[in-house]
Amino acid sequence: MAAPAPSGAASAAASPSPLMQLPSPFAELVKGPSGLEKVVLRGARNCCAEIYLYGGQVTSWKNDNGEDLLFLSSKAIFKPPKAIRGGIPICFPQFGSHGNLEQHGFARNRFWTIDNNPPPLPLNPAIKAFVDLILKPSEEDLKIWPHSFEFRLRVALGPSGDLSLTSRIRNNNPDGRPFSYTFAYHTYFSVSDISEVRVEGLETMDYLDNLKAKERFTEQGDAIVFESEVDKVYLAAPSKIAIIDHEKKRTFVVTKEGLPDAVVWNPWDKKAKAMQDFGDAEYKSMLCVEPASVERPITLKPGEEWKGRLVLSAVPSSYCSGQLDPLKVLQG
Numbered sequence: 001m002a003a004p005a006p007s008g009a010a011s012a013a014a015s016p017s018p019l020m021q022l023p024s025p026f027a028e029l030v031k032g033p034s035g036l037e038k039v040v041l042r043g044a045r046n047c048c049a050e051i052y053l054y055g056g057q058v059t060s061w062k063n064d065n066g067e068d069l070l071f072l073s074s075k076a077i078f079k080p081p082k083a084i085r086g087g088i089p090i091c092f093p094q095f096g097s098h099g100n101l102e103q104h105g106f107a108r109n110r111f112w113t114i115d116n117n118p119p120p121l122p123l124n125p126a127i128k129a130f131v132d133l134i135l136k137p138s139e140e141d142l143k144i145w146p147h148s149f150e151f152r153l154r155v156a157l158g159p160s161g162d163l164s165l166t167s168r169i170r171n172n173n174p175d176g177r178p179f180s181y182t183f184a185y186h187t188y189f190s191v192s193d194i195s196e197v198r199v200e201g202l203e204t205m206d207y208l209d210n211l212k213a214k215e216r217f218t219e220q221g222d223a224i225v226f227e228s229e230v231d232k233v234y235l236a237a238p239s240k241i242a243i244i245d246h247e248k249k250r251t252f253v254v255t256k257e258g259l260p261d262a263v264v265w266n267p268w269d270k271k272a273k274a275m276q277d278f279g280d281a282e283y284k285s286m287l288c289v290e291p292a293s294v295e296r297p298i299t300l301k302p303g304e305e306w307k308g309r310l311v312l313s314a315v316p317s318s319y320c321s322g323q324l325d326p327l328k329v330l331q332g
């Protein structure tokens, strides 16, 4: 199905930078808060997505009804060096505090650029709205993480409104040195009410509990529900995870490739209050489920490339048999 041509609404907000060409007529570059540039992808019907060059960060993914499926804090700070609170921050080359770098690495607070000539990456011909971004280390970055890398990110909006992010990371070290990193797509989902949400696909999985000094436990057999703060890294999680929002009657299906782990995070009330860029009650309307590679760092030799992919779709819960049958959700 042909997607509509870009509407004038976004271009009215600010004029596209003449320096950056976008490969798709369904993508345009506009200015957001603090003059930060963002790419707006327009898919079929009203579906759209927004990606800031700052952080290479998706901050919005809207469905046919123009409803945002990602959580973005009303207190998000759009000013470097703070990472934007919400959407899909990219954690690279370090997830969390698993290393000596700043929390979640530096990719989320660097300026990415549009990559007009990415190496070939197969694209479903039905996808019209996409953008390729690239991040390379600056001289300053090389001082804190002395590795020459190329990080290419493609964000695409599928014909049925699915959002996909494909990361390609290449080791360009000239001197034969390998490098290792941990990684996450720190995805903030928008939910009606956290107490109405359950996550399926992580039952019986082993996890590291960040609230208990990263100790390892095994999850019980039932779907996961939320009654207090949670910060867990599920290990070797399945490639599909479902987030079922009973009140909205909506199920998010998270499909991950190349990313064995899945982090589940909700700060709950106390931590919410302690965060400057997060509303006190906003923990009720968000849940992070983050495809990741945390337990075992990824190692690349010079010339090697790694690929990690995330596909998000949102379906009416009734679509999954009306019974919210987890097997039907997960096996599609």
Ligand SMILES: O=P(O)(O)OC[C@H]1O[C@H](O)[C@H](O)[C@@H](O)[C@@H]1O
Pocket: 096, 103, 104, 210, 231, 232, 263, 264, 265, 288
């Ligand atoms: O506040 P940030 O640095 O963005 O981190 C927010 C959260 O991210 C992840 O989900 C971690 O597992 C949490 O421990 C952390 O609190």
